[in-house]
Amino acid sequence: MKRLAVLGSTGSIGTNVLEVVRQFPDRFRVVGLAAGRNIRLLNEQVREFSPECVSVADQDLVAPLAGLLPASYRHRIVYGNEGNCTVATMAEVDMVVSAVVGSIGLLPTLAAIRAGKDVGLANKETLVMAGRLVMEEVRRHKVRLLPIDSEHSALFQALEAGRSEDVAKLILTASGGPFRNWSLHELASAGPEQALAHPNWSMGRKISIDSATLMNKGLEVIEARWLFDVEPERIEVVVHPQSIVHSLVEYRDGSVVAQMGIPDMRIPIAYALTYPKRLPLNLPRLALSQCRDLSFEQPDLSRFPALRIAFQALAAGGVQPAVLNAANEVAVDAFLRRRIDFLHIAQVVEETLTNVPQENDRDLQVILAADQAARTTAEQAIHSL
Secondary structure, three states, X not given: OEEEEEEOOOOHHHHHHHHXXXXXXXXXXXXXXXXXXXXXXXHHHHHHHOOOEXXXXXXXXXXXXXXXXXXHHOOOEEEHHHHHHHHHOOOOOOEEEEOOOOHHXXXXXXXXXXXXXXXXXXXXXXXXXXXXXXXXXXXXXXXXXXXXXXXXXXXXXXXXXXXXXXXXXEEEEEOOOOOOOOOHHHHOOOXXXXXXXXXXXXXXXXXXXXXXXXXXXXXXXXXXXXXXXXXXXXXXXXXXXXXOEEEEEEEOOOOEEEEEOOOOOHHHHHHHHXXXXXXXXXXXXXXXXXXXXXOOEOOOOOOOHHHHHHHHHHHHOOOHHHXXXXXXXXXXXXXXXXXXXXXXXXXXXXXXXXXXXXXXXXXXXXXXXXXXXXXXXXXXXXXXX
C-alpha cells in the first residue's frame, strides 16, 4: 500500500491522480490533500478518501471548509505555502504528487524532497525555477523524482531503451494548440475562449493558454534539461498535431525510440505511481490501424515566439528561467482577464527578461527574489501596454 499526498488535488492532474487511486484502492491510500480555492470539490474528496491532513490556499477558506466537513477535521486543516509543505512532509507519506500549477509548487516540492519523499512531478515550474538546486537535493536525499507530464514520462520511458551515454537528442512533441494554423493577423484578435479550446487535451486554464502560445513547450524544454541532465542544444521540439507520439529519444546510432498512446493523463500518472511496474488501466487502447496520418513539423517561431524566448532564457541560465516563468504567469493572467492581447503575452515576457538583472541560481532566496522582481516588472510592462 503506497501512501500518497496530492498537492493540487482539485486541478486537472490532481483529479486524474484520484481517478487512478479509485481504480486501485488496494494499492494506494491518500493521506494528504492540498488544493486551492475549490473547497466544494475538496470537501467531496476529503469525505471520499479520508486524508489525515488537508490544506487550502488561504486562511479565509479554513472556516468554510471546516463547516462542510465532519468535526474531526476542525484541527486538521492548514493553509498557504506552509500548509502545502505540511502536507508534503507528513511522516505517513510515501510519495508526494506535485500537481499544483505555477511557482507555488516549488517550496512544497522541495520540502518533500528534503523530507526524503519520492515525488511524482507534474509541476514543471519547480525545475524551471530552480532545476539545478532541486536536482542537487534529489541526489543528496536519494529520492526518486518521477515525471508525470506526458512528454517527460514519454522521454523517461524511451530512455529505458538505451544507455545515457548513447543519447543523441531528446525530442519533445507539441500538439501546436488551437492556433497551429492561425496567421499572425488572426492571432492578434484571439480571445481567451478560443485559446482555452485545446484540440486534444483537457487541461487547466493556465496550461491551456501556455499550450496556445507554445510557452508550455518552452517550460518543458527547461524541465527536461534538468530532469534528464541533457544539454539544451540536444533538446528539440517538433509539432505533432495528433498527440499520439508523446515524445522521442534519438540515440547516436540513428535509432529513434518513441512512446505512443492515447492522450490520457492517467497513463503517465499510473506509471509514475508504480514505477517500474505498470497497472492494467481500464482505458481505450491505441488502435494503430486508425493512426494512418501521424505528422511532424517544425514550430513556427515567428508566430509563436514564446518557445524561442524560453530557449534563450535556458541558454542564459542563472535566474532567467525563473524570471521567464514569473513573467509568463503574470502575462497569462492578464490575458485571461482581457487586460492584454494574445500576442502581448510573449512581448511582456521578453521585456521582463531584459529588465530583471541576472543572478546566480544556486541560492533559493535569490531565485525567489528574482521571481518577485519579475512579477513587478511584468506588471509594469502590462500597464504600459
